[in-house]
Amino acid sequence: MKIRILFIACVTAAALLAGCTTVYKNTDACEQLMRSKLADTxxxxxxxxxxxxxxNGSRVVVEGSIEHVGVPASVASVASVTKAPLTASGAQAASAALPASAVSVGASGASGASATEALSLKPAKPQKIVTPAAAECTFHGxxxxxxNWLAPANLVTPAANATE
Known part of the structure; x- marks a missing residue:
């Protein structure tokens, strides 16, 4: 009698554990698919x-964030100013966009010192832009x-037959 109860308990535990591993496999598969879809774009x-x-892992939702390293706005504005021909108003705009140390170097009359060289004295720290992201996977077994992407909006595709 004790052997039969032990056998039934072992079979039941194995069946429960087999169902739990499906959930983890589906979660991992959805995470990997989310990473590969983002890498494509x-x-x-x-x-x-x-x-x-x-x-039973039939629907999986993965949440996270997408990090994009961008150029700081001050560097982008200085780069656009330095590409333009330097007129009197352009020189004032360039000196307004540059840090104080860069303006003093340019104003001191140092030979060959341009706005881009003055910026190279202090490198700009890139900004991280963090965007929330979410995806949904549906499994049959x-x-x-x-x-489907749930967020961000630029990755979400509209439903084909969306009726309201």
Whole structure:
């Protein structure tokens, strides 16, 4: 009698554990698919914050953020000013856009010192732009049936038959 109860308990535990591993496999598959879909569109970095799954892993939602390294606005404005011909008003605009140390170097009459060389004295720190991201995967057992971006808006595709 004890052997039969032990056998039933082992079979039940194995069945429960097999169902749980499906959830983790589907979650990992959705995370990998999200990373590959983002890599197809951009070279930005994806950081996963949370992955949740529904009953038996049939629906998985992965949340995270997309990090994009951008050029600071002050450097971009100086670059556009220095490309333009330097007139009296352009010189005033360039001196307004440059840091105080760069203006003093240019004003002191140092030979060969241009606005870009003055900027190279203090390198600009790139800005990280963080955008929230989320994706949804639908599974039928272990096979993927649908993948949809939920955020950001530029990756979301409108539904084909959306009726309101």
């Amino acid at each position: 951009s070279a930005d970095t994806l950081k996963i914050a949370h992955a949740g799954s529904g009953i 272990p096979t993927l049936s649908a993948f």
